[in-house]
Amino acid sequence: MINWKLDLRLLAFIELFIGFLMLIPTALSFRYQEADAMRGFLIAYLGIAIFCSITLILIGKPKTKTMYARDGYLVVTLTWVIATAFSAIPLAASGAYVDYSSAYFEIMSGFTTTGATVLPEIESLPKSILFWRSQTNWLGGMGIVVLFVALLPALGVSGSLLVGAESVGPTKDKLTPKIKNTAIILWSIYIGFSFLQTILLVFGGLNWYDAITVTFSTMAAAGFCVKNSSIGAFGSAYVDIVVTFFMLVSGANFALYYKALSGKISSVFKDGELRVYLGIWAFVSVFAALQLSFSSTYGSFFESLRYSAFQTASILTTTGFATANYVHWPAFSQALLFLLFFIGGSAGSAGGGVKVIRIVALIKMGRAQLKQRIHPRGVFQVRVGQTTFREDLLVSIATFFGVYILTGVVGAVVISLSGADLITSFSASFLCLGNIGIGFGEVGPTGNFAFLPSWIKWFCSFLMLVGRLELFTVYVLFSKHFWKH
Amino acid sequence: MINWKLDLRLLAFIELFIGFLMLIPTALSFRYQEADAMRGFLIAYLGIAIFCSITLILIGKPKTKTMYARDGYLVVTLTWVIATAFSAIPLAASGAYVDYSSAYFEIMSGFTTTGATVLPEIESLPKSILFWRSQTNWLGGMGIVVLFVALLPALGVSGSLLVGAESVGPTKDKLTPKIKNTAIILWSIYIGFSFLQTILLVFGGLNWYDAITVTFSTMAAAGFCVKNSSIGAFGSAYVDIVVTFFMLVSGANFALYYKALSGKISSVFKDGELRVYLGIWAFVSVFAALQLSFSSTYGSFFESLRYSAFQTASILTTTGFATANYVHWPAFSQALLFLLFFIGGSAGSAGGGVKVIRIVALIKMGRAQLKQRIHPRGVFQVRVGQTTFREDLLVSIATFFGVYILTGVVGAVVISLSGADLITSFSASFLCLGNIGIGFGEVGPTGNFAFLPSWIKWFCSFLMLVGRLELFTVYVLFSKHFWKH
Ligand SMILES: [K+]
Numbered sequence: 001m002i003n004w005k006l007d008l009r010l011l012a013f014i015e016l017f018i019g020f021l022m023l024i025p026t027a028l029s030f031r032y033q034e035a036d037a038m039r040g041f042l043i044a045y046l047g048i049a050i051f052c053s054i055t056l057i058l059i060g061k062p063k064t065k066t067m068y069a070r071d072g073y074l075v076v077t078l079t080w081v082i083a084t085a086f087s088a089i090p091l092a093a094s095g096a097y098v099d100y101s102s103a104y105f106e107i108m109s110g111f112t113t114t115g116a117t118v119l120p121e122i123e124s125l126p127k128s129i130l131f132w133r134s135q136t137n138w139l140g141g142m143g144i145v146v147l148f149v150a151l152l153p154a155l156g157v158s159g160s161l162l163v164g165a166e167s168v169g170p171t172k173d174k175l176t177p178k179i180k181n182t183a184i185i186l187w188s189i190y191i192g193f194s195f196l197q198t199i200l201l202v203f204g205g206l207n208w209y210d211a212i213t214v215t216f217s218t219m220a221a222a223g224f225c226v227k228n229s230s231i232g233a234f235g236s237a238y239v240d241i242v243v244t245f246f247m248l249v250s251g252a253n254f255a256l257y258y259k260a261l262s263g264k265i266s267s268v269f270k271d272g273e274l275r276v277y278l279g280i281w282a283f284v285s286v287f288a289a290l291q292l293s294f295s296s297t298y299g300s301f302f303e304s305l306r307y308s309a310f311q312t313a314s315i316l317t318t319t320g321f322a323t324a325n326y327v328h329w330p331a332f333s334q335a336l337l338f339l340l341f342f343i344g345g346s347a348g349s350a351g352g353g354v355k356v357i358r359i360v361a362l363i364k365m366g367r368a369q370l371k372q373r374i375h376p377r378g379v380f381q382v383r384v385g386q387t388t389f390r391e392d393l394l395v396s397i398a399t400f401f402g403v404y405i406l407t408g409v410v411g412a413v414v415i416s417l418s419g420a421d422l423i424t425s426f427s428a429s430f431l432c433l434g435n436i437g438i439g440f441g442e443v444g445p446t447g448n449f450a451f452l453p454s455w456i457k458w459f460c461s462f463l464m465l466v467g468r469l470e471l472f473t474v475y476v477l478f479s480k481h482f483w484k485h
Numbered sequence: 486m487i488n489w490k491l492d493l494r495l496l497a498f499i500e501l502f503i504g505f506l507m508l509i510p511t512a513l514s515f516r517y518q519e520a521d522a523m524r525g526f527l528i529a530y531l532g533i534a535i536f537c538s539i540t541l542i543l544i545g546k547p548k549t550k551t552m553y554a555r556d557g558y559l560v561v562t563l564t565w566v567i568a569t570a571f572s573a574i575p576l577a578a579s580g581a582y583v584d585y586s587s588a589y590f591e592i593m594s595g596f597t598t599t600g601a602t603v604l605p606e607i608e609s610l611p612k613s614i615l616f617w618r619s620q621t622n623w624l625g626g627m628g629i630v631v632l633f634v635a636l637l638p639a640l641g642v643s644g645s646l647l648v649g650a651e652s653v654g655p656t657k658d659k660l661t662p663k664i665k666n667t668a669i670i671l672w673s674i675y676i677g678f679s680f681l682q683t684i685l686l687v688f689g690g691l692n693w694y695d696a697i698t699v700t701f702s703t704m705a706a707a708g709f710c711v712k713n714s715s716i717g718a719f720g721s722a723y724v725d726i727v728v729t730f731f732m733l734v735s736g737a738n739f740a741l742y743y744k745a746l747s748g749k750i751s752s753v754f755k756d757g758e759l760r761v762y763l764g765i766w767a768f769v770s771v772f773a774a775l776q777l778s779f780s781s782t783y784g785s786f787f788e789s790l791r792y793s794a795f796q797t798a799s800i801l802t803t804t805g806f807a808t809a810n811y812v813h814w815p816a817f818s819q820a821l822l823f824l825l826f827f828i829g830g831s832a833g834s835a836g837g838g839v840k841v842i843r844i845v846a847l848i849k850m851g852r853a854q855l856k857q858r859i860h861p862r863g864v865f866q867v868r869v870g871q872t873t874f875r876e877d878l879l880v881s882i883a884t885f886f887g888v889y890i891l892t893g894v895v896g897a898v899v900i901s902l903s904g905a906d907l908i909t910s911f912s913a914s915f916l917c918l919g920n921i922g923i924g925f926g927e928v929g930p931t932g933n934f935a936f937l938p939s940w941i942k943w944f945c946s947f948l949m950l951v952g953r954l955e956l957f958t959v960y961v962l963f964s965k966h967f968w969k970h
């Protein structure tokens with residue numbers, strides 16, 4: 001059973017809501033007197049108006065307000081697809097992007113917090129367009145649908161289904177019994193950190209425009225930047241440190257901040273995933289810094305650490321900012337960064353990828369297999385932190401990892417049809433799927449996606465969405481069971 | 486409980502048995518009057534004699550003949566480690582290899598049927614040494630320990646434990662109630678096919694030496710060749726076709742041949758894994774051939790198909806022969822071959838990698854997850870062919886895949902310490918782990934492993950063994966539970 005009328009109605013409201021959020025860059029286009037951008041935003045409003053009139057007036061009210069699991073997946077996936085479709089209009093209609101495929105890629109990259117760009121040159125674009133682009137990062141970070149649930153009247157069961165289909169990680173933390181309250185808490189923490197980062201960046205000498213756009217893409221683990229050479233453009237150790245810190249903040253489980261605010265600070269530091277997450281960051285940062293200083297890539301160990309700690313945080317949290325062209329780093333440091341492609345941020349964070357907790361669970365599952373072989377009649381459980389994972393959860397985690405890798409590898413084969421070499425295709429596929437945004441080869445920190453044919457840009461947009469919604473929310477729509485009776 | 490005395494005794498017998506098999510190349514060294522090689526073999530015999538005297542005479546008979554699961558893992562892993570240690574002596578002691586690390590790498594690559602070589606130039610080596618090198622391929626293909634079990638008096642439970650720890654695939658086919666008979670059947674089929682291939686190659690104009698050595702490495706899905714430019718050296722479409730056919734034979738489940746011989750031919754063609762395995766081969770061969778002919782890499786579609794069918798079979802079955810330098814093929818064809826790095830041969834075959842059946846199971850597990858999301862209260866089973874897989878088997882399959890990928894990625898980081906670029910490190914790690922033997926970058930079809938520092942050669946030997954024994958048989962020895970009480 002799919003409640004089409006209700007689903008379309010929700011979609012239309014979310015679209016109106018996106019239009020409301022687009023008022024900010026629209027105002028900026030007037031403020032900066034960017035006529036092309038103004039035209040772009042107005043065409044987008046026209047599109048949204050037509051879409052919403054048709055769905056709200058012609059289709060009419062649903063007979064029942066009951067939503068099923070399928071409606072959740074459908075609404076969330078369609079929200080992302082359609083929100084991107086309308087949000088991309090200003091980019092294409094303003095002439096800032098060469099075509100609509102490129103604009104769609106860019107905004108899907110924005111909402112999914114991938115941060116991969118088709119722009120070879122960024123700084124010449126209208127400031128209002130670049131602001132909107134960074135703003136999509138921020139909106140996608142905590143989830144468009146989650147924000148909608150937080151702001152609108154309680155949706156009851158529907159709200160839970162929607163948030164469940166959009167949130168990341170193998171298990172869903174219930175902060176409060178009511179999903180609306182959970183959504184409000186998550187977004188409040190997110191806004192709080194964003195406010196703090198902006199202030200700190202302005203304090204470091206950035207103007208408000210730069211500070212806000214950088215914050216948008218940091219807190220969302222997203223990676224767009226209004227500068228051609230990413231965060232490296234600011235050339236400031238202070239900015240690097242602030243951004244590194246907030247990238248790490250964005251890649252941790254937001255439920256932990258709620259726990260900390262509720263006074264349960266000791267339980268935060270006992271969290272298994274957080275410790276492994278920070279441990280990986282420290283390990284890779286230090287070892288890369290050691291090689292970078294030994295190889296004289298940078299002047300001193302501390303200068304090396306500045307760059308390695310930033311780049312490690314950037315890829316581990318799947319942010320994708322750059323302060324260094326790491327494809328010229330020595331092989332081992334590059335390989336360490338590549339290793340992070342198979343990990344990702346934490347569950348319940350703004351980060352993408354497989355998520356640290358799934359990797360931890362997989363390694364513990366491997367250990368349980370070893371014990372099983374030593375004591376064939378024993379039964380071994382997998383505990384992560386204080387929780388024992390049930391067998392069906394283990395199956396779902398390991399299946400996720402398998403399907404994730406297979407999707408990435410098949411994605412690389414599709415991308416190779418563009419003629420891109422193996423390392424470019426492979427890292428392009430995984431950087432889209434993991435919402436990382438930068439990779440190796442032609443899609444390294446100084447590269448971009450402009451060279452891909454249109455249809456592969458659409459395919460990459462699909463990969464980004466599949467990754468952001470953790471595979472199954474999207475894949476489920478391709479199952480014939482979904483469309484049965 | 487580990488029955489050390491029994492385990493060491495078994496090891497000594499297997500070592501004696503390896504010495505017995507070394508009589509063939511030793512005889513060849515006399516026949517070809519290769520003095521250096523003769524010396525090499527004699528030193529190896531001396532080593533084996535000392536080892537066996539110590540273990541058989543000094544340690545004495547075990548008190549009980551009872552073996553436990555742990556003994557199986559210990560004996561099998563040690564057999565491979567020690568058999569390689571002694572078998573590598575002739576290579577190093579004859580001066581044919583620059584050092585013992587290289588010789589050990591080469592023989593581990595031989596027994597594990599990896600087929601990766603440290604030799605930049607092959608044809609100048611003593612023929613008896615090259616014969617022994619190819620012979621290790623053949624011995625490893627169906628399993629050294631399995632051969633031992635087949636030839637010696639019945640070992641009862643011990644035999645099952647040993648064969649279980651050495652055989653590949655998520656489930657073990659029991660052809661007959663007695664493990665000794667199963668071992669005899671498998672080895673007989675293997676010898677039968679080998680005999681047939683040798684005759685067909687001689688019929689195609691190869692001399693007996695070339696025909697036998699090529700057969701050794703084909704039937705084992707192993708990939709050593711006595712020619713510098715691998716199978717391409719023969720420059721014969723007939724040879725290419727024969728080798729392609731027997732590579733495909735070696736990468737299929739040998740239990741199917743037993744079924745066919747028992748008259749159950751219809752059940753063979755209904756086998757799910759076989760159909761997918763051949764399907765992947767046909768799909769990749771044809772699509773690569775289409776691109777190769779469109780891009781004018783080769784003259785015609787059929788010439789393209791000759792090379793693509795060979796190379797696809799070579800990498801899918803994890804043989805690693807080459808008739809083309811595919812790193813110069815267009816990107817998509819290369820990516821298709823790279824995709825095969827994540828698949829591998831069939832369960833119960835001579836091939837390595839993840840195995841087709843595990844990939845099939847993973848995809849079906851993904852589908853079951855989708856159904857679960859559509860009908861949250863339903864219970865969905867995973868069926869492969871005619872069998873429903875139990876949940877613990879699914880956990881073990883998906884865990885295997887996860888640990889396999891993580892091992893490969895961490896392996897790539899270790900190999901990158903040599904300074905090798907990303908694609909070289911990544912493919913070197915996975916070609917060792919999957920026992921494939923050829924990859925991309927510096928370890929492509931015309932490359933070799935000579936450039937690696939000694940300690941990384943040892944690390945690669947470890948990866949090959951871990952892959953050949955399907956991770957857990959080796960990893961279990963690193964678990965503290967293994968060594969407890
Ligand atoms: K990103």
Ligand SMILES: [K+]
Binds near residue numbers: 599
């Ligand atoms: K091989």
